[in-house]
Amino acid sequence: MHAWPASEVPxxxxxxxxxxxxxxxxxxxxxxQPGPVARLYVCGITPYDATHMGxxxxxxAFDLVQRVWLDTKRQVHYVQNVTDVDDPLLERAERDGLDWTALAEQETKLFREDMTALRMLPPRHYIGAVEAIPGIVPLVERLRELGAAYDLERDVYFSVESDPHFGEVSHLDAAAMRLLSAERGGDPDRPGKKNPLDPMLWMAAREGEPSWDGGSLGRGRPGWHIECxxxxxxxxxxxxxxxxxxxxxxxxxxEMGASHAQVLTGEFPMAKAYVHAGMVALDGEKMSKSKGNLVFVSRLRRDGVDPAAIRLALHAHHYRSDWEWTDQVLRDAVARLERWRAAVSRPDGPAAEDMVEAVRAALADDLNAPEALAAVDRWVARQEEAGGTDGSAPGVVSRTVDALLGVAL
Structure with a gap:
């Protein structure tokens, strides 16, 4: 599966x-402190509806991670998946009378277009769950050989008790885990499981649903976590x-993915850091497909909104915070973009070196994009109030905003 074209990073x-x-x-x-090549994995979309503001x-957020690393003169090995076969996708396809593969291709194409418009740096490897199945099957077989997986009515489950580090990503208690498992694709109440939290590794073929040859596992399709x-x-x-x-x-x-990998390899941890972005709400509720309260990037683009303004709206909120999308958020971003573009269009301005370092410092400090915006705002205010004599300054500001924030002025 191919990703999308990369914009040049100054x-x-x-x-x-x-x-x-x-x-x-x-x-x-x-x-x-990665080596010469920093390694990043970000979980991708399930392509039955894309791309909302969440x-x-x-x-x-993870585009900023890449940009900070690139600014340290490292290369970045970025991998992202597409869960192009899963229950929500099949359910949407059946509801709308669509072929599930065509739906997945359609929404993945739209996602690529949105990422291109927003100037998000693409992954080096963009892998669909379906194309990963030949590599998934041996892992499930290996977990079964290790005694970390068991069969239940032809399905195969992972035993969370096989990993002594289970729970060390989320640090939730058993009751909270069980509740979230039920809400987020698990089946904690299924009879016969050794532990209610055990996740499915391989789902045996169901009538009317797609399936693949799983070798000793029989025909079926992979569970969500083992895919990644x-x-x-x-x-x-x-x-x-x-x-x-x-x-x-x-x-x-x-949590489950870490346990799968740690049991398979005997190594710990799977990742040096687990980094999570906050949720975006609309009208007081988390933006989600199930609630239908979505603001789509593609719809904003069709309405003539500059993708650079959308990125500035995103940057205005710290990546770990939960926040609400409103018309005012977008209006503020449009106004900021207009001010910035007007400021850098002048032939000279105040010196920009301090601004460059302030943006760098803000982003290196837990991706503090709001503070990075404030640093640029301060330079723009000086430009508006008194101008300057440095003919290189507007270009330095433009390149900094492009390189570190992904916004073309």
Whole structure:
């Protein structure tokens, strides 16, 4: 599966700072010091509806991670999946009388277009669950050989008790885990499971649903968590730098995935940091497909909204915060974009070196994009009030905003 085209990232003078970011697993900030190649895995969409502002906020956060790393002169090995076969996709296809593969292709194409318009840097590897199945099957078989998986009416489940580190990503108690498991794709009340929290690794073929040859597992399709594990281990290996996604993925998805990988490899941890973006609400409720309260990037684009303004609206909120999308949020972003573009269109301005370092410092400090915006705002205010004599300053500001915030002025 192909990703989307990359926009050029301007090189800035000097060098950026190492990223200090909040790790869900430790509950504290950690300073990441990758090698020459930083490794990032971010969980992708289930393509039955794309791309709402909650998606955009999540991928915006991890685009900033890449940009901070690139500014330190590192390369970035970024991997993202597409869950292109799953119950929600099949249910939407059946409801609307669509072929599920055509629906997945349609929504994935739209997602790529939105990411291109927003100037999100693409992953090096963009992998669909379906194409990953040949690598998933041996992992499930191996877990079964290790005694970490068991069969239940032809389905195969992972035993969470096989991983001594289970629970160390989300740090939730059993009652909270059980509740979230039921809400987020699990089946804690299914009779016959060894532990209510045990997740499915391989679902035996159901009548009328797609299935694939699973070797000794029989025909079926993979569970959600093992999909990402197979892709991450194949392309990044264990101990990669950041496992990312929305905060609703900390449990069960990232918790279960970590346990799968740790049992398979005998190594700990799967990722050096688990990083989670907050949720975006509309009209007081979390933006989600089930509630139908979605603001789509593609719809805003069709309405003539500049994608750069959408990115500035996202940057105005710290990535870990839960916040609400409103018309005022967008109006503020449009006004900021107009001010910034007017300021850099002048032939000279006040010196911009301090602004560059302030933006770098803000982003290196747990991706503090609101403070980065404030640093640019301060330069713009000086430009508006008194101008300046540095002919290079507007270009420096433009390149900094482009390189570190992904916004073209």
């Amino acid at each position: 090189a800035l003078p000097g060098q950026g700072r190492d990223l200090r970011i909040h790790d869900t697993a430790t509950g504290a900030p950690v300073t990441l 998606h955009a906020a999540t991928y915006n 594990v197979a892709i991450a281990l194949d392309h990044l290996g264990m101990g990669f730098d950041v496992q990312g996604g929305g905060s609703d993925l900390a449990f069960p998805h990232h």
